[in-house]
Amino acid sequence: MLSDSLRQRLEALNRDRLPAVPARPRPVAAPPQRAAELTTLHSPRVEGSAAIEATEFGEHALYTLPVAELWPKGPGLVAGRLEHLSQQPLEGELGELVQAMPGRVALLDLETCGLSGAALFLVGLLRWVDNEPTVELLFARSYAEEAAVLASLWRRLNDIDVLVTFNGKSFDWPMVVDRSRRYLLHKKLELPTPRHVDMLHHARRKYKAVLPDCKLQTIESQVCRRPRGPDIPGSQIPAAYDNYVRTGRDDEMRQVRQHNALDLVTLLDITMRVAS
Numbered sequence: 001m002l003s004d005s006l007r008q009r010l011e012a013l014n015r016d017r018l019p020a021v022p023a024r025p026r027p028v029a030a031p032p033q034r035a036a037e038l039t040t041l042h043s044p045r046v047e048g049s050a051a052i053e054a055t056e057f058g059e060h061a062l063y064t065l066p067v068a069e070l071w072p073k074g075p076g077l078v079a080g081r082l083e084h085l086s087q088q089p090l091e092g093e094l095g096e097l098v099q100a101m102p103g104r105v106a107l108l109d110l111e112t113c114g115l116s117g118a119a120l121f122l123v124g125l126l127r128w129v130d131n132e133p134t135v136e137l138l139f140a141r142s143y144a145e146e147a148a149v150l151a152s153l154w155r156r157l158n159d160i161d162v163l164v165t166f167n168g169k170s171f172d173w174p175m176v177v178d179r180s181r182r183y184l185l186h187k188k189l190e191l192p193t194p195r196h197v198d199m200l201h202h203a204r205r206k207y208k209a210v211l212p213d214c215k216l217q218t219i220e221s222q223v224c225r226r227p228r229g230p231d232i233p234g235s236q237i238p239a240a241y242d243n244y245v246r247t248g249r250d251d252e253m254r255q256v257r258q259h260n261a262l263d264l265v266t267l268l269d270i271t272m273r274v275a276s
Helices: 004-015 074-085 092-100 143-157 172-182 197-207 216-222 233-245 253-275
Strands: 051-055 058-068 105-112 121-131 133-137 162-165 194-196
Touching: 004 074, 004 133, 051 143, 051 194, 074 092, 074 133, 074 253, 092 162, 092 194, 092 253, 105 233, 105 253, 121 143, 121 172, 133 143, 133 253, 143 172, 162 172, 162 197, 162 253, 194 197, 197 253, 216 253
Parallel strands: 105 162, 162 194
Antiparallel strands: 051 058, 058 133, 105 121, 121 133
16 A cells, blocks of 8 residues: 555656657658759850861851761661651652652751841751761851852752751742842852752641641740750841951850751751651
8 A cells, every 4th residue: 555655756746747758750751863854955066166168259167067966866866767758658849858868958047137138147057978967057257258158058059959948938048049149159150959848838737736836946845845945036146146247256156056056956857757
């Protein structure tokens, strides 16, 4: 039997709050590692010094970039699609395009100082050089080199059966012809007339029902699934070139050359998708 004093001591202990037992820390799960975003379109290395190409109309700069540097998986994908297309009964201009690929086809994209009548300063070509898809950027370092850029373009087109553009029937090709006549190139050079395939019209037929618009970069992001990343807006390009001519600073021109090279690579991808 408990004594009164012992009972009182036990009751006092029961009335006191027991010290809280420290909670055992739960192991914190490491946040899931986010898979690195696959970048399939690389920035071209156009920052270095360019080659200088001489023509009968003067000199201009030339940047040459293998497509594999811009789109590492591109050449293999294009080769596979071409092999598949060679077995398909394509007709019309797409059939002619596939028959001419790869060696007798060139993709064209211009950078100009404005709309119709303005000077052009950069001709971007994507064609097969030594059996490899290659981007060539014919660049006028001043307004005076425009004729030389055009002469180099026409010389390359002598080996081409099919020319591919994106909205080129409305803009690029009329611009080339108009500026060439301005310099009377037709009196000194043979100006070939390759079959012209404007891929914008084919892209509209294929994608207009599923895309908000058929601009090249819309198709690039939503069909080709490639993020472009930082890019100079087309509306800023004329002023950027004028600033380059006045100051010699090449920062913005590197962005313009990158813009043009990536447009050509995307045009190649779209061409393969539309023809498939």
